[in-house]
Amino acid sequence: xxxxxxxxxxxxxxxxxxxxxLTAAIGLASMGHHVVLVEAGDIGGDCTxxxxxxxxxxxxxxxTSIADPLAHTRKRRDELAHEEDELIRNHELIHLVRGWGSxxxxxxxxxxxxxxxxxxxxxxxxxxxxxxxxxQPVTIDIDGxxxxxxxxxxxxxxxxxxxxxxxxVGGGAIAIEMATAFAAIGSRVDIVxxxxxxxxxxxxxxxxxxxSALATHGVRLHLGxxxxxxxGDVAHLADGSMVDGVDRVLMALGRRPRLxxxxxxxxxxxxxxxxxxxxxxxxxxxxxxxxxxxxxGNTASTHGAGAVGRRTVRAIAFPKLPKxxxxxxxxxxxxxxxxxxxxxxxxxEVSRIDERSRLRLVVRYSDIDRGFTDSIExxxxxxxxxxxxxxxxxxxxxxxxxxxxxxxxxxAIDHGVGLRSLFDMVHPYPSHAEVxxxxxxxFARITYPSLPREWLAMARGRVRRVRRIRRR
Amino acid sequence: xxxxxxxxxxxxxxxxxxxxxLTAAIGLASMGHHVVLVEAGDIGGDCTxxxxxxxxxxxxxxxTSIADPLAHTRKRRDELAHEEDELIRNHELIHLVRGWGSxxxxxxxxxxxxxxxxxxxxxxxxxxxxxxxxxQPVTIDIDGxxxxxxxxxxxxxxxxxxxxxxxxVGGGAIAIEMATAFAAIGSRVDIVxxxxxxxxxxxxxxxxxxxSALATHGVRLHLGxxxxxxxGDVAHLADGSMVDGVDRVLMALGRRPRLxxxxxxxxxxxxxxxxxxxxxxxxxxxxxxxxxxxxxGNTASTHGAGAVGRRTVRAIAFPKLPKxxxxxxxxxxxxxxxxxxxxxxxxxEVSRIDERSRLRLVVRYSDIDRGFTDSIExxxxxxxxxxxxxxxxxxxxxxxxxxxxxxxxxxAIDHGVGLRSLFDMVHPYPSHAEVxxxxxxxFARITYPSLPREWLAMARGRVRRVRRIRRR
Numbered sequence: 001x002x003x004x005x006x007x008x009x010x011x012x013x014x015x016x017x018x019x020x021x022l023t024a025a026i027g028l029a030s031m032g033h034h035v036v037l038v039e040a041g042d043i044g045g046d047c048t049x050x051x052x053x054x055x056x057x058x059x060x061x062x063x064t065s066i067a068d069p070l071a072h073t074r075k076r077r078d079e080l081a082h083e084e085d086e087l088i089r090n091h092e093l094i095h096l097v098r099g100w101g102s103x104x105x106x107x108x109x110x111x112x113x114x115x116x117x118x119x120x121x122x123x124x125x126x127x128x129x130x131x132x133x134x135x136q137p138v139t140i141d142i143d144g145x146x147x148x149x150x151x152x153x154x155x156x157x158x159x160x161x162x163x164x165x166x167x168x169v170g171g172g173a174i175a176i177e178m179a180t181a182f183a184a185i186g187s188r189v190d191i192v193x194x195x196x197x198x199x200x201x202x203x204x205x206x207x208x209x210x211x212s213a214l215a216t217h218g219v220r221l222h223l224g225x226x227x228x229x230x231x232g233d234v235a236h237l238a239d240g241s242m243v244d245g246v247d248r249v250l251m252a253l254g255r256r257p258r259l260x261x262x263x264x265x266x267x268x269x270x271x272x273x274x275x276x277x278x279x280x281x282x283x284x285x286x287x288x289x290x291x292x293x294x295x296x297g298n299t300a301s302t303h304g305a306g307a308v309g310r311r312t313v314r315a316i317a318f319p320k321l322p323k324x325x326x327x328x329x330x331x332x333x334x335x336x337x338x339x340x341x342x343x344x345x346x347x348x349e350v351s352r353i354d355e356r357s358r359l360r361l362v363v364r365y366s367d368i369d370r371g372f373t374d375s376i377e378x379x380x381x382x383x384x385x386x387x388x389x390x391x392x393x394x395x396x397x398x399x400x401x402x403x404x405x406x407x408x409x410x411x412a413i414d415h416g417v418g419l420r421s422l423f424d425m426v427h428p429y430p431s432h433a434e435v436x437x438x439x440x441x442x443f444a445r446i447t448y449p450s451l452p453r454e455w456l457a458m459a460r461g462r463v464r465r466v467r468r469i470r471r472r
Numbered sequence: 473x474x475x476x477x478x479x480x481x482x483x484x485x486x487x488x489x490x491x492x493x494l495t496a497a498i499g500l501a502s503m504g505h506h507v508v509l510v511e512a513g514d515i516g517g518d519c520t521x522x523x524x525x526x527x528x529x530x531x532x533x534x535x536t537s538i539a540d541p542l543a544h545t546r547k548r549r550d551e552l553a554h555e556e557d558e559l560i561r562n563h564e565l566i567h568l569v570r571g572w573g574s575x576x577x578x579x580x581x582x583x584x585x586x587x588x589x590x591x592x593x594x595x596x597x598x599x600x601x602x603x604x605x606x607x608q609p610v611t612i613d614i615d616g617x618x619x620x621x622x623x624x625x626x627x628x629x630x631x632x633x634x635x636x637x638x639x640x641v642g643g644g645a646i647a648i649e650m651a652t653a654f655a656a657i658g659s660r661v662d663i664v665x666x667x668x669x670x671x672x673x674x675x676x677x678x679x680x681x682x683x684s685a686l687a688t689h690g691v692r693l694h695l696g697x698x699x700x701x702x703x704g705d706v707a708h709l710a711d712g713s714m715v716d717g718v719d720r721v722l723m724a725l726g727r728r729p730r731l732x733x734x735x736x737x738x739x740x741x742x743x744x745x746x747x748x749x750x751x752x753x754x755x756x757x758x759x760x761x762x763x764x765x766x767x768x769g770n771t772a773s774t775h776g777a778g779a780v781g782r783r784t785v786r787a788i789a790f791p792k793l794p795k796x797x798x799x800x801x802x803x804x805x806x807x808x809x810x811x812x813x814x815x816x817x818x819x820x821e822v823s824r825i826d827e828r829s830r831l832r833l834v835v836r837y838s839d840i841d842r843g844f845t846d847s848i849e850x851x852x853x854x855x856x857x858x859x860x861x862x863x864x865x866x867x868x869x870x871x872x873x874x875x876x877x878x879x880x881x882x883x884a885i886d887h888g889v890g891l892r893s894l895f896d897m898v899h900p901y902p903s904h905a906e907v908x909x910x911x912x913x914x915f916a917r918i919t920y921p922s923l924p925r926e927w928l929a930m931a932r933g934r935v936r937r938v939r940r941i942r943r944r
Contacts, residue, residue: 047901056845056902080844303901324896333900341900372552373528403903404873407880414897415889424796425886428805428813429519429775430528431875 004036004095010126011035012316013113015101015262017088018045019302020293021132023309029093031317036124037094038101038115043085045134046153046294047302053077054157055177059335062184069185070159077157097122103129103267103289111288114263128288128316131262131269131276132305135255135294140169143229145249152251153178162186163248167235169227170252171198173334176210178250179219180336189219190243192235196224199334202396203347205362206340209378209398213338257295272297280327282312290316304330329413333403338379341406344394344413350384359387359446361419363438365399369430376400381435383409383419390419390443401432408436419443476508476567482598483507484788485585487573487734489560490517491774492765493604495781501565503789508596509566510573510587515557517606518625518766519774525549526629527649531807534656541657542631549629569594575601575735575761583760586735600760600788603741603748604777605734607727607766612641614721615701623722625650634658635720639707641699642724643670645806648682650722651691652808661691662715664707668696671806674868675819677834678812681850681870685810729767744769752799754784762788776802801885805875810851813878816866816885822856831859831918833891835910837871841902848872853907855881855891862891862915873904880908891915 004010011033014025022044025037042049054077061069088096099117111129115122137152151159153174166182168175171193183189191198191214197207198214198221211221225239227249235243257275270277270285275297282290290312293305307330314321331343350358365371365379379399385392395409412422423440427433476482483505486497494516497509514521526549533541560568571589583601587594609624623631625646638654640647643665655661663670663686669679670686670693683693697711699721707715729747742749742757747769754762762784765777779802786793803815822830837843837851851871857864867881884894895912899905 052902053841053845056842060846076845076847301901303898306901307898328896328898330898331900333903369525370528373525373548374532375548401873401876403900404905405876405879407877407897407899407903407905407908408883410897410899411880411883411889411894415887415893417883417887421887422883424800425879425882426775426779426800426802427879427882428803428875429773429778430524431805431879433876433879436879 001092001094002089002096004097004122004124006122006124008034008125009110010095010124012128012130013038013101013111013124013126014130014132015113016045016131016133016258016293016295017043017096018132018134018293018305019047020134020295020305020309021045021130022084022088023306024130024132024290024292024312025088025094026091027310027313028317029091031313032093033317034093034095036097036113036126037088038097038099038113038124040098040100040117042081043088043096044081048081048084049077050153050157052302053080055153055174055181056335058157058181058185059177059337062181063337069181070157070162073157097124100261101133102261103131103263103269105266106268106286111267128290130282130312131284131289131291131295132293132309133258133262133295135257135300137251138253138256139251140253142169142227142249145227145230149247150249150251156250159248164188165190165245165247167192167227167243167246167249168252169193169249170254171195171200171223172252172254173199173332175250175252176214176334176336176340178252179214180217183214183217183219184337187247188245190222190235190246191219192222192225192227192237192243194224194226198223199340201332201347202340202342203382205380205382206342206396206398209338209380210334210336210340213336213378217337255294255300257297259295262295278308280308280311281315282308283315299330301330301332329410331406331410333406335403338399339402340396340398341402342394342396343406343410344384344392347394350394353393357387358393359385359443361385361439361442363435363442365432365435368432368434368438370432370434373430374400379432379435381439383439385419385443388447390422390440390447391416392418397435399432399435405433405436408433420447473564473566474561474568476569476594476596478594478596480506480597481582482567482596484600484602485510485573485583485596485598486602486604487585488517488603488605488730488765488767489515489568490604490606490765490777491519492606492767492777492781493517493602494556494560495778496602496604496762496764496784497560497566498563499782499785500789501563503785504565505789506565506567508569508585508598509560510569510571510585510596512570512572512589514553515560515568516553520553520556521549522625522629524774525552527625527646527653528807530629530653530657531649531809534653535809541653542629542634545629569596572733573605574733575603575739575741577738578740578758583739600762602754602784602788603734603756603761603763603767604765604781605730605767607729607772609723610725610728611723612725614641614699617699617702617721621718621720623720625722625724628722631720636660637662637717637719639664639699639715639718639721640724641665641721642726643667643672643695644724644726645671645804647722647724648686648806648808648812650724651686652689655686655689655691656809659719660717662694662707662718663691664694664697664699664709664715666696666698670695671812673804673819674812674814675854677852677854678814678868678870681810681852682806682808682812685808685850689809727766727772729769731767750780752780752783753787754780755787771802773802773804801882803878803882805878807875810871811874812868812870813874814866814868815878815882816856816864819866822866825865829859830865831857831915833857833911833914835907835914837904837907840904840906840910842904842906845902846872851904851907853911855911857891857915860919862894862912862919863888864890869907871904871907877905877908880905892919 017039
C-alpha cells in the first residue's frame with residue numbers, strides 16, 4: 001500500500017526496490033512483518049526496467065528475428081514492470097514511500113530513516129534497515145560527444161529505431177550482450193575497450209572465443225584503446241584509428257554502487273568506493289543495518305542480490321534459527337552468442353594458488369561429438385582443479401548451453417564433488433555436457449600415471465576417440 | 473589391422489563394432505591387449521552410420537536451415553565413418569575380421585568364436601568374448617505397403633530428396649526426432665502411434681508438451697491407432713481415418729536386440745526376448761562372456777553402452793582392482809524441439825513407491841523469468857522426490873537446454889544431493905536452470921509447514937513472484 005504510519009516502528013525499512021530490495025521486502029512481508037519500502041524511481045529497479053529483463057528479451061527477439069525487436073522488448077518489460085508495481089502497491093504489509101532514503105545518526109532505539117521527496121520529508125522508524133539502492137552506470141566524458149547521442153543501459157531500451165551504428169565503450173557483460181543484440185537487429189557495432197581483451201574477469205581462452213564470435217557477427221573490436229574525442233560523426237581513438245558514421249554511443253564501462261545521500265557516514269556504516277562492507281548475510285558494521293546487492297559490490301547480479309537477500313530475510317525474521325553454512329558458489333553469466341558462464345574462485349584467486357597444487361583442463365566443443373554433429377566452431381570449458389583431488393576451484397564455459405551447464409559445476413563446488421568421482425558420471429550422448437566427461441577423462445589420464453598410458457584414451461566420444469588416437 | 477592369427481589366443485574377441493564394441497575394443501587395445509573385432513557391416517555401428525550421428529546432424533541442419541540438409545548430413549556422417557574405419561584398420565592391436573561372429577559350445581580352455589563370411593569360416597580363440605552386436609529396427613507388415621516406400625533408420629539417411637510427405641509409424645525417440653527434422657526441412661509429416669500418447673516411457677506432463685510442440689511445427693498426430701492398410705498413396709488407419717498423399721513410410725517402432733546366430737544357446741548364455749541377461753559390468757551367465765549395449769536391452773543408448781563398456785574393459789583388464797560402486801544414474805534424451813531428458817527410476821518404478829513417501833513437483837518454464845524473457849510457451853520440469861528428505865527419485869525435463877540441464881539431476885542422484893540442500897544453490901539469472909531453484913523452493917514450502925506459510929513465497933524470480941502472490 002502507499003504511505004506509512006509515522007508513529008509506528010516497522011520491522012524493517014528497505015531502501016531501494018530493485019532485485020535485492022524486493023527480495024527483502026516481499027520476503028519479510030511474507031512472514032507477516034510490516035515493511036516500509038522506499039523507492040524514488042521505478043519498482044523493479046535496474047533488472048526489471050533497464051537491465052536483465054529488457055536485455056534478455058532483446059537478445060531473444062534478435063535471435064528469433066521477432067519483428068520490431070525494440071518495441072517487443074519494451075512491451076514485455078512494461079508488462080512485467082506493471083505487474084510488479086501493482087503487486088507492491090496492493091500488498092497489505094508493504095508500505096511504499098516514494099523518495100530518497102537516508103540513514104540518520106545512530107540512536108539507542110530503532111533506526112530512523114529520513115525519506116526526502118522534493119519538499120516533503122518523512123522520518124520512518126524501524127528495527128532493521130536494509131540498504132539495497134543498487135548501482136549506476138559508470139560514464140566518462142568524451143571530448144566532442146554530445147549527450148543526445150550518448151546512452152547508458154538507462155536510455156538504451158527507450159530507442160524506438162535501431163541505430164545505424166552503435167559505438168560501445170567498454171568490454172564487459174553489458175557491452176557483449178548489447179553488441180550481440182544490436183548487431184543481430186541491424187546496427188553496425190564497434191566496441192572500444194581499454195583492456196587488450198573483452199571480459200577481463202574471464203580467462204583469455206574464453207574471451208578469445210567471444211571476440212572471435214563477435215567478429216563473425218560483424219562486430220568490430222578496437223582493443224587496448226579508448227575514444228580520445230568525437231568530431232562530427234567520427235570517433236578518434238587513442239591509437240590513432242578512427243570509427244566513422246557514429247550514430248549512438250553506449251557507455252558500458254561497468255557499474256558503481258549508489259552510495260551518495262545514503263547517510264552512511266552519519267550512521268557509521270563502513271564502506272569503500274566499491275561499496276558498503278557487508279558479509280554473506282548482508283550484515284554491515286552497524287547492528288540492524290543490512291546491505292545487499294550492487295550497493296555492496298559483493299555481488300553484481302540479480303541472483304547474487306537474491307541469494308544474499310534471502311539470507312538477510314532469514315536472519316531478520318528468525319534470528320534464533322541456527323546459522324546456515326557459508327554461502328554456496330555464485331555463478332556469473334553473460335548471455336551473448338555463445339553464452340559465457342563461470343563459477344568458483346576468481347582468476348586472481350586461482351593465480352595465487354601454487355601452480356604445483358592445481359591443474360588446468362581445457363576441453364573444446366570441437367572435441368566432443370555434439371560439437372561435430374552441430375558443427376560448433378567456438379566453445380570451450382576451462383577447468384581449474386586441485387591437482388590430486390580433482391576438487392573444482394573454478395569452471396568457465398563459453399558455448400551453447402553454458403549458463404545451464406554451469407549448474408553442474410556450481411553443484412560440484414557446493415558439495416565437494418571432484419573430477420575423480422565425475423569420471424563415472426554418465427551424460428546423454430551427444431550432449432554439450434560431455435565437455436565435463438571429457439575433462440574428467442583428461443584428469444584421470446594425467447593424474448593416474450600408474451595406469452597404462454592409454455587406458456583413458458578409450459574415449460567415450462567418437463570424435464575425440466579418433467582425434468586422440470591420431471595424435472599418438 | 474585386418475585379419476587375425478588362427479593359432480593365437482587373444483585377450484578378447486569383440487563381436488560388433490558399434491558404440492559398445494568400439495569402447496571395449498579400443499579400451500582393451502589401449503591397455504596393450506590384442507583384440508579381435510568382428511563386424512559384418514560398417515565400423516561405427518548404428519550410432520555413426522544410421523543413428524545418433526546422422527540424426528543429430530540432420531536436426532542441426534534443419535534448425536539452422538543449412539542448404540541440402542540430407543547431403544550435408546551424409547557428408548558429415550561419412551567423414552566420421554571414414555575416420556573410424558581408418559582408425560580400426562590401422563590399429564596395431566585391433567585385428568579386424570569381417571563376418572558374422574557366433575559363440576560355440578563351452579570348452580575347458582579359451583572361448584572359441586566362429587566367424588562366417590560367405591563360404592569362409594574362421595575360428596578365433598580368446599580368453600574373453602564381448603557381445604555387442606546391437607539391435608535392429610522393429611518392423612511390421614502393413615497390407616498394401618510396398619518395400620520401396622518403406623524406410624527404417626537404416627535407409628532414412630540415404631534419401632537424396634526431401635520426401636513430400638513422411639508417415640512415421642511409432643512414437644518414440646526416433647519418431648519424434650525425425651518428425652521434427654523432416655517437418656523442418658519441408659516434408660509434411662504424420663505420426664501414427666498405437667499408444668494414446670507419444671514417448672510412453674515419459675510422464676504425460678512431458679509428452680503433452682512434445683505433442684503440442686510437434687503440432688505447432690505442422691506434424692499431424694494420429695494417436696491410439698495404427699495403419700490398417702495402404703491403398704495407393706492413401707494410408708487407412710484402424711480408427712477409420714485416412715492419411716492421403718503418403719510418399720514415404722518410416723518405421724520407428726523401437727529396436728530389438730540382434731540375438732540370431734550369436735550361438736547363445738550353444739554357449740549357455742542366458743537371454744530373453746529383450747536381450748542377453750547381463751549386469752552393470754556386462755557380465756553374462758557364462759564366465760568370460762560379456763554383453764554390452766543394445767544387445768542386452770539394459771541400455772539403449774550410446775552413452776549407456778559406453779558406460780557399461782568402460783566397466784567391462786576395467787573388469788577384463790584389471791580383474792584384481794577393487795570393484796567400483798554400482799553404476800551411476802543413466803540419463804535418457806530425445807533431441808526434438810524442445811529437447812526431452814530424464815534420469816533416475818522409471819515411471820513404473822516410481823509408481824510402485826508408496827504415494828505417502830514421495831512427492832511430485834512440477835515447474836513450468838513459464839513460471840521462471842527466462843521463460844518470460846524468451847516467451848517460452850512449452851517446457852516443464854517434473855520431479856519425483858522422497859517426501860521428507862527431498863532425495864531425487866526421478867527427474868524429467870522438456871524445454872530448452874533439457875539434455876544439458878539433466879546433468880544437475882544426474883549428479884544429485886549420484887551423490888545423494890536432495891532438494892533440501894539445493895534450496896541454497898545459486899543459479900545464474902535468468903537461466904533455464906532456475907526451474908531447479910523453483911522446485912527446491914516449492915519443496916521447502918510444502919515440506920516445512922512449521923515455517924510461516926509464505927516464507928517461501930519470497931520468490932527469487934520476478935515472474936514467479938508476481939504469479940505466486942496473485943494466486944493467494
